[in-house]
Amino acid sequence: MDFGFTEEQTMLGDSLARMLERGADAAALFDLGAGAALIPEEAGGFGGGGADILVVFRTLGRAGAVTPLLDSVVLGAGILAAAGETDLAQAAAGGAARIAVALDEPGQRYDGVIRTTAADGRLTGEKSVVHGAEDATHLIVAATDGLYLVDAGAGGVTLRGYGLMDGGRAAELSLADAPARRIGDTALLDRPLAGAILALCSDALGVMERAVDLTTDYLRTRKQFGRPIGSFQAIQHRMADLLTEVEQARSAVWNLAGHLDGPDRDRHVAATKSLLGRVARQVAEETIQLHGGIGMTEEYELAPLARRLLAADARFGDSDHHLERFIAVSAA
Amino acid sequence: MDMSFSPEDQAFRAEVRQFLRDRLPERLSEKVRLFQELGKAEIEEWHAVLNEKGWLAGNWPREFGGAGWTAIQRHIFEEESALAHAPRVLPFGIAMLGPVLQKFGSRQQQDRFLPRILNGQDWWCQGYSEPGSGSDLASVKTTAVRDGDHYVVNGQKTWTTLGQHANWIFCLVRTDPAAKAQEGISFLLIDLTSPGITVRPIVLLDGNPEVNEVFFDDVRVPAENLVGEENKGWTYAKYLLTHERTNIAGVGFATAGLAALKRIARGQVSGGRPLIQNPLFAAHVARVEIDLMAMATTNLRMLAQAAAGQVPGAESSMLKLKGTQIRQAINDLTRRAVGPWALAFPSEALEGANDALPPGPPEAAAATRAYLNNRKLSIYGGSNEIQRGIIAKSLLGL
Numbered sequence: 001m002d003f004g005f006t007e008e009q010t011m012l013g014d015s016l017a018r019m020l021e022r023g024a025d026a027a028a029l030f031d032l033g034a035g036a037a038l039i040p041e042e043a044g045g046f047g048g049g050g051a052d053i054l055v056v057f058r059t060l061g062r063a064g065a066v067t068p069l070l071d072s073v074v075l076g077a078g079i080l081a082a083a084g085e086t087d088l089a090q091a092a093a094g095g096a097a098r099i100a101v102a103l104d105e106p107g108q109r110y111d112g113v114i115r116t117t118a119a120d121g122r123l124t125g126e127k128s129v130v131h132g133a134e135d136a137t138h139l140i141v142a143a144t145d146g147l148y149l150v151d152a153g154a155g156g157v158t159l160r161g162y163g164l165m166d167g168g169r170a171a172e173l174s175l176a177d178a179p180a181r182r183i184g185d186t187a188l189l190d191r192p193l194a195g196a197i198l199a200l201c202s203d204a205l206g207v208m209e210r211a212v213d214l215t216t217d218y219l220r221t222r223k224q225f226g227r228p229i230g231s232f233q234a235i236q237h238r239m240a241d242l243l244t245e246v247e248q249a250r251s252a253v254w255n256l257a258g259h260l261d262g263p264d265r266d267r268h269v270a271a272t273k274s275l276l277g278r279v280a281r282q283v284a285e286e287t288i289q290l291h292g293g294i295g296m297t298e299e300y301e302l303a304p305l306a307r308r309l310l311a312a313d314a315r316f317g318d319s320d321h322h323l324e325r326f327i328a329v330s331a332a
Numbered sequence: 333m334d335m336s337f338s339p340e341d342q343a344f345r346a347e348v349r350q351f352l353r354d355r356l357p358e359r360l361s362e363k364v365r366l367f368q369e370l371g372k373a374e375i376e377e378w379h380a381v382l383n384e385k386g387w388l389a390g391n392w393p394r395e396f397g398g399a400g401w402t403a404i405q406r407h408i409f410e411e412e413s414a415l416a417h418a419p420r421v422l423p424f425g426i427a428m429l430g431p432v433l434q435k436f437g438s439r440q441q442q443d444r445f446l447p448r449i450l451n452g453q454d455w456w457c458q459g460y461s462e463p464g465s466g467s468d469l470a471s472v473k474t475t476a477v478r479d480g481d482h483y484v485v486n487g488q489k490t491w492t493t494l495g496q497h498a499n500w501i502f503c504l505v506r507t508d509p510a511a512k513a514q515e516g517i518s519f520l521l522i523d524l525t526s527p528g529i530t531v532r533p534i535v536l537l538d539g540n541p542e543v544n545e546v547f548f549d550d551v552r553v554p555a556e557n558l559v560g561e562e563n564k565g566w567t568y569a570k571y572l573l574t575h576e577r578t579n580i581a582g583v584g585f586a587t588a589g590l591a592a593l594k595r596i597a598r599g600q601v602s603g604g605r606p607l608i609q610n611p612l613f614a615a616h617v618a619r620v621e622i623d624l625m626a627m628a629t630t631n632l633r634m635l636a637q638a639a640a641g642q643v644p645g646a647e648s649s650m651l652k653l654k655g656t657q658i659r660q661a662i663n664d665l666t667r668r669a670v671g672p673w674a675l676a677f678p679s680e681a682l683e684g685a686n687d688a689l690p691p692g693p694p695e696a697a698a699a700t701r702a703y704l705n706n707r708k709l710s711i712y713g714g715s716n717e718i719q720r721g722i723i724a725k726s727l728l729g730l
């Protein structure tokens with residue numbers, strides 16, 4: 001049994017971490033090959049497995065880096081590769097193209113109901129919380145009869161953008177007779193979506209690790225009543241509980257990474273996302289609380305981490321949604 | 333046992349409800365309902381409406397211009413106000429400083445300051461916490477040194493809520509550096525327009541600059557602004573803290589929040605039906621509702637004790653602890669109810685700067701804002717960890 005990473009994976013993670021420390025931008029990450037590491041060789045990459053995704057995204061989460069890698073590469077290039085659109089997949093993995101994936105529709109919460117329709121190569125419908133849509137060169141849109149590729153600059157495409165809790169941006173997308181090309185069935189989404197959920201959970205794991213470190217350091221240095229607040233047993237026990245939950249989250253992420261391409265994938269997706277969502281919320285709330293007032297300020301490093309953890313729960317189905325999925329998958 | 337309100341109290345509730353129906357502008361209640369920041373003028377407007385009716389200071393005796401309400405009446409007013417989404421009465425002048433001046437202030441201070449609190453001429457803020465003194469409040473370091481008929485104040489306060497609107501601040505300052513922590517503290521009233529004061533906003537994680545840092549650099553404060561005796565400030569501060577703890581349970585806010593949660597969950601879908609019918613989600617909501625029903629009665633039992641003349645003790649710590657847990661649980665469920673809408677960061681501060689209107693119904697953005705902002709409930713007013721310590725020590729003798 002081996003819970004470790006290959007030498008290449010470890011090296012990629014290390015160089016990524018060093019670059020992010022120096023404030024690398026998205027272009028630099030693509031140059032390093034962070035994108036190519038997330039798609040398989042058949043599609044021109046050199047990875048795309050569970051461990052590759054885990055290493056890259058946990059590192060991004062620890063650094064608090066906001067990047068297009070999840071949406072444009074794991075999800076976007078992943079779908080394109082599965083659809084045999086190898087050139088565009090490769091361009092996305094290399095950073096030359098930006099893909100945004102538009103699945104959910106407004107007011108459907110996590111039900112995934114799709115009403116967007118295609119007629120004569122044109123799409124009409126509304127899509128909600130489309131991550132990275134404003135920067136995209138191409139949109140992949142789920143319609144009632146399959147997946148479509150839309151040029152982001154095409155007529156009939158309207159975006160209304162806003163900021164996200166995770167530091168990125170998304171948009172409400174309106175399609176009115178927008179020219180589109182069908183690239184395949186919605187079943188093509190399965191593996192890329194599972195990969196994206198692993199990416200999100202790995203990112204959240206990195207964020208949790210950072211938040212716990214930050215809090216531990218603070219508890220060591222912050223003094224009240226003449227002693228470090230970390231010396232109060234009530235606080236020690238809270239942190240011990242939290243660390244134990246994060247250890248559980250770590251194993252849950254490993255579980256999914258190890259089963260991403262196995263027969264039990266759906267069960268592990270549901271289990272991991274449910275556990276991560278719950279623990280992410282707990283880490284966000286507890287680390288703020290144990291900091292006191294400073295934990296609530298925008299100036300301090302914790303606030304964006306906490307918001308990112310809340311976003312991790314809210315995306316791709318929250319902890320309750322995946323708890324129900326787990327029950328359904330296990331019963332089947 | 334008879335758990336119903338007396339006929340007088342029921343009549344009072346009806347009167348409050350009617351008043352709120354007649355006088356609370358929808359312009360204000362809509363903002364409160366949607367957890368949007370009220371401007372200074374809007375808060376002052378509501379204070380003025382209440383003051384005209386004689387209801388601004390429910391906790392003050394009539395001789396000082398208050399309504400002289402019983403604890404039960406105050407509870408009824410607060411509950412009805414929350415249910416009607418009325419702006420909350422700012423606690424700093426009314427709930428905190430007023431009672432201290434009435435008990436410990438000089439006649440001259442009472443005459444000078446109390447009417448100005450009621451008529452809105454002064455906006456007070458609370459200058460207790462410092463960067464190094466939060467839970468351990470008795471360690472405050474801001475100094476006040478007597479110089480003739482003035483004190484010269486140096487130091488820094490922080491977390492001063494709405495200090496950006498205030499023209500006065502009541503402060504705990506150190507007047508005897510040699511004395512034991514609690515014994516060298518005085519309670520000083522400081523005009524924020526005095527030379528040497530700088531107020532700097534602090535942006536919180538919901539994007540709003542709700543609190544401030546206040547810096548004092550050789551600020552000269554007339555000695556007549558000392559409340560009570562020098563070095564007795566800790567006693568006054570503790571008295572104030574017990575007053576801060578009225579309405580500490582926030583039953584009205586929780587009740588209003590629960591109703592909003594149910595409304596939102598009825599409008600959201602899960603598995604093709606309203607979210608409120610999802611057994612898992614319905615169980616979360618039911619659990620918090622059951623907690624709230626019990627806590628509301630805990631609150632009334634303690635109010636009844638207060639009405640019978642008992643001084644509120646460490647029991648109020650249980651109300652603070654459970655009350656804030658329930659409110660935060662409601663905030664959490666409401667945010668989760670709106671699902672992917674909760675991915676948006678609806679920062680009003682940022683919204684002003686660009687056209688980044690968050691998606692979904694306005695209740696969705698409100699849910700995120702309320703959740704983020706109400707993290708404070710378990711931190712301020714004596715953190716929940718400090719409350720647990722008090723419960724263990726005072727009630728259990730551990």
Ligand SMILES: Cc1cc2nc3c(=O)[nH]c(=O)nc-3n(C[C@H](O)[C@H](O)[C@H](O)COP(=O)(O)OP(=O)(O)OC[C@H]3O[C@@H](n4cnc5c(N)ncnc54)[C@H](O)[C@@H]3O)c2cc1C
Nearest residue numbers: 289290291292293458460461466467491492493708715717
């Ligand atoms: C939004 C907001 C508004 C505020 N408004 C005001 C205001 O208007 N005026 C004002 O004076 N103050 C205000 N405060 C300050 C508030 O009272 C303090 O934040 C609070 O007292 C906690 O202090 P601290 O933030 O320094 O945290 P710390 O005291 O440093 O505490 C950090 C953590 O350690 C825990 N802790 C501390 N001591 C112990 C112990 N002995 N045992 C176990 N755990 C412990 C705390 O519970 C907390 O979790 C406000 C705070 C906030 C967040």
